[in-house]
Amino acid sequence: MVKAFFGEKAIPYALLYDQLGSFLALATYGSLILAIYGTGESKPTIKSVVKKVVSFPPFLALVLALIFKAFPYPPIAVNLLKILASTLIPLVMIAVGFQLTLQLD
Numbered sequence: 001m002v003k004a005f006f007g008e009k010a011i012p013y014a015l016l017y018d019q020l021g022s023f024l025a026l027a028t029y030g031s032l033i034l035a036i037y038g039t040g041e042s043k044p045t046i047k048s049v050v051k052k053v054v055s056f057p058p059f060l061a062l063v064l065a066l067i068f069k070a071f072p073y074p075p076i077a078v079n080l081l082k083i084l085a086s087t088l089i090p091l092v093m094i095a096v097g098f099q100l101t102l103q104l105d
Contacts, residue, residue: 019062027053 002014031052035044053059073081 019058023058023062024053027056027059 002010006014028049031049032044035048
């Protein structure tokens, strides 16, 4: 949607806003709420919340992406990633379809 509304140049800004803004705030707040109201007996500490945020897979992917952005990718890797990316929408549609349940009343 960002590409449709704002063009190709807005995608990096949207990703940074999403990952560093929304994700970081929600991951920190979510970890804190789960630690406070969860079934565990221990109270949340700064160390445990930071550990959960830093070990969260989307955060690790963001860090790796920012590190590898400085290096050029080989053309075969770019082509492979384009092929894999083209399968994303059909896979998501199938996954959502499996989650739907039909109820005939």
